[in-house]
Amino acid sequence: LHTAYRRQRQMCIRDSCERVGDVRTVVFVLHGRTGSKESVRCFAKALAAVSAPHVLVAAFDHRNHGCRTVDAEQNGGAERGERHMREMFATLVGTAQDVSFLIDLLPSFLHANNIEQFGLAGISLGGHSTLVAASREARLSFVVSLIGCADYTALMCDRFNKTTQQLRADHPQLATAIAQLGADTVRALPTRSVLLIGASGDTLVPPRLNSAWVIAQRQHGTLITAITAHCSHHTVTNEMWHAAQQWITHHCK
Numbered sequence: 001l002h003t004a005y006r007r008q009r010q011m012c013i014r015d016s017c018e019r020v021g022d023v024r025t026v027v028f029v030l031h032g033r034t035g036s037k038e039s040v041r042c043f044a045k046a047l048a049a050v051s052a053p054h055v056l057v058a059a060f061d062h063r064n065h066g067c068r069t070v071d072a073e074q075n076g077g078a079e080r081g082e083r084h085m086r087e088m089f090a091t092l093v094g095t096a097q098d099v100s101f102l103i104d105l106l107p108s109f110l111h112a113n114n115i116e117q118f119g120l121a122g123i124s125l126g127g128h129s130t131l132v133a134a135s136r137e138a139r140l141s142f143v144v145s146l147i148g149c150a151d152y153t154a155l156m157c158d159r160f161n162k163t164t165q166q167l168r169a170d171h172p173q174l175a176t177a178i179a180q181l182g183a184d185t186v187r188a189l190p191t192r193s194v195l196l197i198g199a200s201g202d203t204l205v206p207p208r209l210n211s212a213w214v215i216a217q218r219q220h221g222t223l224i225t226a227i228t229a230h231c232s233h234h235t236v237t238n239e240m241w242h243a244a245q246q247w248i249t250h251h252c253k
Contacts, residue, residue, distance in 0.1 A: 001102075002037050002059040004048035023112040024054040025252045027119040028099055030126025031059070033088065034075050036066030040123065047245055055252050058106070062125060063094040078159050085156045085167075086174050092125055092152075093181045096133035103139050116253055117141040121244060122148060123236055124205065128155075131183045131194075138190035142251040144244045146197045146236050149205050150183040150213040158209060185213055188220030195247045196224065197240050199231035 027047065031039040037059040048057040061068045064075060073080075074087045099120060107115050120143045122130035127148015134143045135150075149155045153175070157167055168175040196214070198207030207228045214224055225247070229240045 002041055002044060004044045004057045022054050022114065023056045023110055024114055024116045025051075025056070025119065026103075026106065026115060026117075027051075027055065027057045027121065027248060027252070028102065029057060029059040030095065030120070030122035030129055031062065031065070032124030032126055033062075033077070033091075034065070034072075035062075037061050038066070040126075043241060043245075046241075047248060050245065051249055051252055056110070058102070060098070060102070062129070063091050063098070065091075082160060082171070085160070085171060088125065088128075089152060089174065089178065089182075092129040093132055093177075095126075095129040096136065099129075099133045099140075100137050103137065119143065119248060119251065121248060122146065124148060124234070127205075128152065132181070134189050134191040134194060135182075135184035135187075136190075140191045142193040142195075142248070143191050144195045144197070144248060146240060146244060147199055147202060147205050147234055148196075149209050150196075151185075151209055152178050152182045154209045154212070155205065158206065159204075183213065185216045189217060189222045192223060193251060194222060194224045195244065196226040197236075197243060198226075198228045199234060199237075199240070200228050201232035202234045204234040 029040045029044045031037060040059045044057040044059045048055065064070050076084065078084055103118055118140050120130050120133055120140055123146045127145035130143050130145045131148060131150040134140055153164055153167060157164055196210055210226065214226055217224055227243060229237060231237050
């Protein structure tokens with residue numbers, strides 16, 4: 001776990017959980033597929049640098065990534081065939097559950113008794129995990145998904161040129177798991193505020209795949225801000241980083 005925070009005028013970066021004083025807001029940051037917490041270290045540091053001293057930014061490795069790697073081949077993409085569907089889903093759902101686990105236990109490691117809110121930001125695979133966590137974890141006050149997708153079925157159908165009916169017929173157990181564990185469309189999110197940032201030319205995770213989910217959640221009353229940035233491929237530009245940073249700092253108490 002990387003943690004970043006401001007102490008007086010100095011930035012403090014740690015590779016562990018330790019007593020940090022008066023922490024009232026914790027923001028978790030999740031990296032993308034095949035990356036690690038090192039991939040988002042600069043963003044975490046920059047976010048902490050512009051946040052109030054009581055804000056702690058923490059980054060950790062997805063399951064089967066970074067120091068948690070068991071089989072790196074399972075982090076591959078569509079080139080692995082349709083096994084990619086279940087491999088990536090297992091990783092992103094497991095990491096979303098890890099967020100809840102950290103919310104449970106991180107305050108005791110920090111000796112922090114006054115944490116008032118938790119936030120979450122994720123990129124690509126981290127963006128997928130962020131939206132799953134947002135649909136399950138009521139203690140998340142705000143989340144940001146960069147080039148991520150809430151509708152895993154739509155994402156896999158797009159990636160493998162299938163209809164929803166075909167996917168459900170070909171992978172009935174996975175379809176059941178997605179319905180039970182994926183981002184929710186039936187109920188309003190417990191998370192109060194959501195920012196989606198997509199890339200206009202992204203063919204790996206096209207922003208349009210979030211449209212039905214956004215409409216459904218807005219009908220439930222969820223506050224969702226959706227931005228499509230001008231970008232020709234699946235990446236996060238400086239403009240997108242800056243928009244996410246501004247939005248997060250605005251929501252930090």
